[in-house]
Amino acid sequence: MSANWTSEQILALSPDASSTKNGKALANPGKWSSLGHNEQALWGECLGSGKNPYRTQIDLTEPAFKCSCPSRKFPCKHGLGLFLLFANDISKFSGNVPPEWVISWLDSRKERKAKQTEKVKKEVDPATRAKRAQKRLDKVTAGMQDLELWLRDLIRQGLATVQGESYSFWDGTAARLVDAQAPGVARLVRQMGSIPFSGEGWQERLLAQLGKVYLLIEGFKNLDKLSPEVQADIRTQIGWTQTKEELSKKQGLKDSWLILGQNVEEEDRLRAQRIWLWGKQTQQTALILNFAHGSQPFDTSLVPGTCIDAELVFFESAYPLRAIVKNRDGIPTPLHKIPGSKTIAEIMQTCAQALARNPWIEQFPVALHDVIPNQKNGIWFVYDAHKHPLPIQPKSRKNWQILALSGGYPLDIFGEWDGEYFLPLSVWTDNMLVSL
Template identity: 40%
Template sequence: MLLTDGGEPLGTAAPAVRWTVEQVLALAPDDASRKAGNKLGTAGPWSDTGREEQGAVWGLCRGSGSTPYRTVVDTTGPAYTCSCPSRKFPCKHALGLLLLRASDEAALPSAVPPDWAGEWLAGRRRRAEASAVREEPDGGAGASAGPADPAAARRRAERRAERIGGGVRELERRLTDLVRGGLAAAAEQSGDGLWEETAARMVDAQAPGLAGRVRELGAIPASGPGRPVRLLEECALLHLLDTGWQHIDRLPPPLAATVRTRVGLPGAAEGAPVRDHWLVLAQYDTPEGKIVARRIWLYGRESGRTALLLSFGAPGRSPGQALPVGVTLDAELTPHQGAGQLRAELGTQFGSPVPAATPPPGVTVTGAIAAYGRALGDDPWLDSWPVTLRDVIPVPSRDGWQLADAEGDSALPVAPAALSRPALWKLVALSGGGPLTVFGECGHRGFDPLAAWAPTDAHARRGAQSAPDARPAHAETVPLI
């Protein structure tokens, strides 16, 4: 069951978890939506508000027109509907309604939904029932008439492979010309016309993964000192990927799947679903050309696996899939192909989300570097690897900030992308000079912190009286992006 607009509600009668302000803001599609939602997070602009114990909330929000906007949120999805003209998802009114509940639940009394909210909720339930019938093992009334033509699918795959092969050969010629002309001179050239034209050729060859890496080459001339070295590194990785595609039939199956994914072929979720209690660690959006990619990191309590949910939004729209950071889902995930097998598809959920009690166990700085090194052995094009650092302290350094082991002599530099985010100061304030547990992405650019947990005051007061093997109690998850 996917958590998208129009997705089915959870089949449970348990009361829904009340989200925190941090969890609500993590759902916002951008900073502008966060600011606008904050302004609507008070009782002033709202009327006729209410909530169901199973998770639905609704209200009328006063706007610039004569008619207030009708806003409904089903938090078991989450899914949203609003009569406003915004194309953002969720809109500022949905965010404001959730923020109002997070800060003052009494402002949304328990009630029966009005007709305009009840009709939308009933429609979601009908779609959920119809979807369940289609997914029955015996086919159900809405079962598909039969599988697609395998011969036609094979011919389409062969034609795409030929186009990608042509794009790879052209890219190799351009890389050869670049090296012959001198990387130092190319690294000093301004403008990205050549790179954009080459990236467009890779898109024409149906190799969007290659196009993305070519665009990264175009950003290097404006990336500061050390440009020739970085350009050489990226060219070498592109050449390695080209070579892998040209000899893909000789590669081990996991590495071949990774090459296909890196080139841009869609991977399929396969294998047995993994049911676990998945902690939502982080959620953030990044632009990828004209679309927006949303990444949601999850951690399985029992399996110890880290998984990535990846969804995309069309131009002008945010991705539909969204999860509140800091809750735990009892759900099934099906992994994709590939060496790392981090990406997965979210399946059936077994109950309502609940607040997370503790963060993942975590590793030392040395352990994080070792984990990234092992992952590179499976996927040489990997930029970073998800890890949880335990007992680290943010400290300033000559070149920025570091996360230093509280009881060791090793440290990881904070990635340059994180240095400009206000959340870095939130991390520093949360630490107060003491150790933290921090989740983020560890890579060759440093460590990008995405979420943090501080030990609770009660545990801090116990101090040395705690049992040596006792795990500290932590406060709620604090998103850092």
């Protein structure tokens, strides 16, 4: 097996079950010719339904894929098959100089990166930027003022009245916030729409969400009195973004970053991918957040269960979590161990300290050592050595798999904590990270 990749890591890149099945079938040396590899790439030609074989190539430094087949999936079944064959039997690949079609692709990738770097250096006219910023500030200010009046009316009438309201009650307010160029607050308002129908304790959950929104309003009204880091958090929650171009100009944090897990969520055809990293030397947690519309593919270069040497630049925040990868060196290496705490109490204390600095954190990374999964009264938990429970998110569909992997014995686990439930994303077993 390849020293750097496992079948589980490769199949985690698959866009769907069909691609996984077909990719496994193509991990057969009899279906390939001209197999080759070097430190940067691997390539091969696969006989398909057409007259000419499909040319498939993979940039191992990301990884990134390209194939001449007509599939719109990314990576396609040929890319998965070639990668799986490489991981399972590297001896089938000769170490030689890449053919011209591989060299051309690698060169085009270098040129594209160079153009992106050049684009970052170009400055927007300061006067135009200032005028545009003031115009948006005026719209957001008006929108937040209207939101405060709406919020006060809602509280004055009483929370019990909202159960009689349709979803348009929330969606209409959210739409006006979008028009006011405050999409972040609009999302928080839309989330409230389902809370009154979420079962027992909905009043407390709704009040907590209303409190977060009101805190955001008050923070925005007193923005100039707050520290730059807190100002950045408020602006981010409202909907201002720190662009990757701006961040790329800043000095980052260099480290060997362990890729611990990823989660993909979808809302109105907009998919969000969260990838969690941990710095080996700095012990800094990092969140790489990507978005894709519809069937648009995600970046596949950060594979859970691997480690990369990279420079990360963090978004400004009172509790920095989100970051971008500015530079990376070499090819990914295998993960040998995951970090973590041995007690749930320690995790809760760390989370509380983070929320004290940024109360709008919605998902907090949790890595726990030596926990045992089990269920009680139909609810799943993970228990630490002190028998303290952490409830697992009801929407999790991998609980029996986690129990099977543990065999009833303690194991290490990584996931996200949303303040109410823990969502497992990966477990450490048999000296490898298994994505869930």
